Amino acid sequence: MGIVVQKYGGSSVADATSVKRVAQRIVATRKAGHDVVVVVSAMGDTTDELIDLANQVTPLPPGRELDMLLTAGERISMAVLAMAIGNLGQEARSFTGSQAGVITDSEHGRAKIIDVTPGRIEDALAQGAIAIVAGFQGVSQTTKDITTLGRGGSDTTAVALAAALAADVCEIYTDVDGIFTADPRIVATARQIPRISYEEMLEMAANGAKILHLRCVEYARRNDMPIHVRSSFSEKQGTWVVRAQDVAQEGHPMEQAIISGVAHDRSESKITVVGVPDKVGEAASIFRTLADAQINIDMIVQNVSAAATNLTDISFTLPRTDGQNAMTALARLKDDVGFERLQYDDSVGKVSIIGAGMRSSPGVTAKFFQALADAGVNIEMVSTSEIRISVVTAESQIDAAVNAAHEAFGLGTDEVEAVVYGGTGR
Amino acid sequence: MGIVVQKYGGSSVADATSVKRVAQRIVATRKAGHDVVVVVSAMGDTTDELIDLANQVTPLPPGRELDMLLTAGERISMAVLAMAIGNLGQEARSFTGSQAGVITDSEHGRAKIIDVTPGRIEDALAQGAIAIVAGFQGVSQTTKDITTLGRGGSDTTAVALAAALAADVCEIYTDVDGIFTADPRIVATARQIPRISYEEMLEMAANGAKILHLRCVEYARRNDMPIHVRSSFSEKQGTWVVRAQDVAQEGHPMEQAIISGVAHDRSESKITVVGVPDKVGEAASIFRTLADAQINIDMIVQNVSAAATNLTDISFTLPRTDGQNAMTALARLKDDVGFERLQYDDSVGKVSIIGAGMRSSPGVTAKFFQALADAGVNIEMVSTSEIRISVVTAESQIDAAVNAAHEAFGLGTDEVEAVVYGGTGR
Numbered sequence: 001m002g003i004v005v006q007k008y009g010g011s012s013v014a015d016a017t018s019v020k021r022v023a024q025r026i027v028a029t030r031k032a033g034h035d036v037v038v039v040v041s042a043m044g045d046t047t048d049e050l051i052d053l054a055n056q057v058t059p060l061p062p063g064r065e066l067d068m069l070l071t072a073g074e075r076i077s078m079a080v081l082a083m084a085i086g087n088l089g090q091e092a093r094s095f096t097g098s099q100a101g102v103i104t105d106s107e108h109g110r111a112k113i114i115d116v117t118p119g120r121i122e123d124a125l126a127q128g129a130i131a132i133v134a135g136f137q138g139v140s141q142t143t144k145d146i147t148t149l150g151r152g153g154s155d156t157t158a159v160a161l162a163a164a165l166a167a168d169v170c171e172i173y174t175d176v177d178g179i180f181t182a183d184p185r186i187v188a189t190a191r192q193i194p195r196i197s198y199e200e201m202l203e204m205a206a207n208g209a210k211i212l213h214l215r216c217v218e219y220a221r222r223n224d225m226p227i228h229v230r231s232s233f234s235e236k237q238g239t240w241v242v243r244a245q246d247v248a249q250e251g252h253p254m255e256q257a258i259i260s261g262v263a264h265d266r267s268e269s270k271i272t273v274v275g276v277p278d279k280v281g282e283a284a285s286i287f288r289t290l291a292d293a294q295i296n297i298d299m300i301v302q303n304v305s306a307a308a309t310n311l312t313d314i315s316f317t318l319p320r321t322d323g324q325n326a327m328t329a330l331a332r333l334k335d336d337v338g339f340e341r342l343q344y345d346d347s348v349g350k351v352s353i354i355g356a357g358m359r360s361s362p363g364v365t366a367k368f369f370q371a372l373a374d375a376g377v378n379i380e381m382v383s384t385s386e387i388r389i390s391v392v393t394a395e396s397q398i399d400a401a402v403n404a405a406h407e408a409f410g411l412g413t414d415e416v417e418a419v420v421y422g423g424t425g426r
Numbered sequence: 427m428g429i430v431v432q433k434y435g436g437s438s439v440a441d442a443t444s445v446k447r448v449a450q451r452i453v454a455t456r457k458a459g460h461d462v463v464v465v466v467s468a469m470g471d472t473t474d475e476l477i478d479l480a481n482q483v484t485p486l487p488p489g490r491e492l493d494m495l496l497t498a499g500e501r502i503s504m505a506v507l508a509m510a511i512g513n514l515g516q517e518a519r520s521f522t523g524s525q526a527g528v529i530t531d532s533e534h535g536r537a538k539i540i541d542v543t544p545g546r547i548e549d550a551l552a553q554g555a556i557a558i559v560a561g562f563q564g565v566s567q568t569t570k571d572i573t574t575l576g577r578g579g580s581d582t583t584a585v586a587l588a589a590a591l592a593a594d595v596c597e598i599y600t601d602v603d604g605i606f607t608a609d610p611r612i613v614a615t616a617r618q619i620p621r622i623s624y625e626e627m628l629e630m631a632a633n634g635a636k637i638l639h640l641r642c643v644e645y646a647r648r649n650d651m652p653i654h655v656r657s658s659f660s661e662k663q664g665t666w667v668v669r670a671q672d673v674a675q676e677g678h679p680m681e682q683a684i685i686s687g688v689a690h691d692r693s694e695s696k697i698t699v700v701g702v703p704d705k706v707g708e709a710a711s712i713f714r715t716l717a718d719a720q721i722n723i724d725m726i727v728q729n730v731s732a733a734a735t736n737l738t739d740i741s742f743t744l745p746r747t748d749g750q751n752a753m754t755a756l757a758r759l760k761d762d763v764g765f766e767r768l769q770y771d772d773s774v775g776k777v778s779i780i781g782a783g784m785r786s787s788p789g790v791t792a793k794f795f796q797a798l799a800d801a802g803v804n805i806e807m808v809s810t811s812e813i814r815i816s817v818v819t820a821e822s823q824i825d826a827a828v829n830a831a832h833e834a835f836g837l838g839t840d841e842v843e844a845v846v847y848g849g850t851g852r
Binding site: 016019020023050053054056057058059060061062064065066068069071072073075076078079080082083084086087092093094099120144 | 570
């Protein structure tokens, strides 16, 4: 049998007891005849504790040193996991990102994987050992310094290693049973989906579903590496993230569900630049300023300018964590651009419906908006992609909006199976 | 000015506050014009906590994985220290043992340094940065696996790096003011020594003084690297460990003090093999058995055999931590060797007087033994080297013995200056 890559997150290895439980699952996979490569995150809250420690000595830790510090977290979990496996009679060897051949660029704290050269992992497998690899970390191709991939980077490590090793599957273990049609904490009838396409999963991840990170799904899609999202606390089947054609192939109705799931996001805020002169280049200078401040913009809406004044309003959403920086940067621009004022609203949220089926189904937007209207939900902004419709609304109306959409498209019944878990915005 | 290597132990970097204080000392050294390389241990009790964690998942952690785990400790301290220095406006870059070029053999948990190739450290210094290096760790020349040098290995890292970089001095920072004529907690009149020879320091370290590790002093002597032992909590001058000729050269009386210091050790136990047939090869088989069990023997005494029985007793001392293993190994030998019984005593201790001056001073032994007798101390075993006399006595008599020796050789007065700190056997 082939290679299986398994990734365990921090909650799956939170303490010695959890580590021992995970070790048993890994050994069972090995005994079933697979070559096993395990990617592991730092134990429990280790990463946050290390960041706290850094902040005790400096308000602005240099990126190189912060990466050196944080990578101690996986070093601990991987070594302890290897020991626990050894205690079950199987040989396991741990490898840092660098030792595993995870080569990145030099952007500390958000490095991108350039190449994976897993020679030492292949050697370990050839010698019958289980390989344990530190997630989230790599080594810079140019400076040879230790880098990290950013939060959630362990998922990306797992998929990248799986692709480089030509693994059969990349299993992502987490603390929920898989991907749901909506967040089960919000929607009582939310159901777990057996299979979903990369494209839908990408939209889910980009719009608030927190289980898989965007980069990990992108990497999997590019390399056609099936992801199996499962709970490390149960033996349930979980959700497969696969090519679109493979979603339908497995005995599912050829007529795909129009909507696969509802995602929501509470992590955004909205800024409105009021009274912008409607001239060429004004919007560009606003967004150039934000780009220079390293702020990622999500949705943008520009009103038609009022004829009388030739002034327009530009609204956009952005991560709440960037709100203060964005307001500061824009305030400095006030005189140059000549806008009237800035409005900041951090009590907004975003609700998205996602489904490949909407490509061929007219009336999805109308149905979505009618459901929101019936639930008394006010739409502040709208954006769409080929397989997604997102609305921004007041944060207090998110739960109502998610339930209304879930109900309107029949996601809680047996009619559909593809579903997505909505994140909490944490 | 040249390169200064500074080593800070775990108690000097126990928490964020300590790290910031150490950072100020390092920056002051840099500002005085030196190139500074810092070797740092894990913060406070980190190493013990990591060992505890390992023991929660397995009673026998594999050496490779234990080394991987423990090296996370210095990774944390070195990154945090580099950040704290950065916060003071100086650039600092941290390096793992591997990155610093500390090449070792493959003996996990007690690796020996084979080579030091500090190219990245030299680059960092050339670029004006302070280099922070993880103590205690290296990388195996053959397997490329991470290794550790064993407890106290950070001192050895510091001296090895200092030698490889041709540093002016290797400063070892600790939580006491330097090397004392005896443990100040036992001897009220104990005095700190300004200078001591490598040879005397070696005897001190081997016989219970815990401030410097044997390997570190050996490495320094072989490479003629001056060690400066200082407190990180004060600005006092500390103790220089230098060549014997340099002890006298610095304005000291040419007539060296006969005794430089008194060391003691509470970490040993004594085993007596009673009624060993006095035949060729019996002692050899006893000590071969112990060697096979990886037990280090310290002192050995064999009595003249009683003429009537042709039986003799063999006593030896060994680390208390090895006591159980040794007794088990010897018990299995009982029938082969035909000895009568084993006696185990873990309430013994060792007191040593050390001084290069005893080479040319007859009567030192007599004076030492008379002092012990006057203090009511019973001598159980004796061993000597060219510059040391050690006795084994009951643990309860150690304090009295140390004080008697210290007094007898006038160490507490102005007559001598060379002195040694006696360890606690912890």
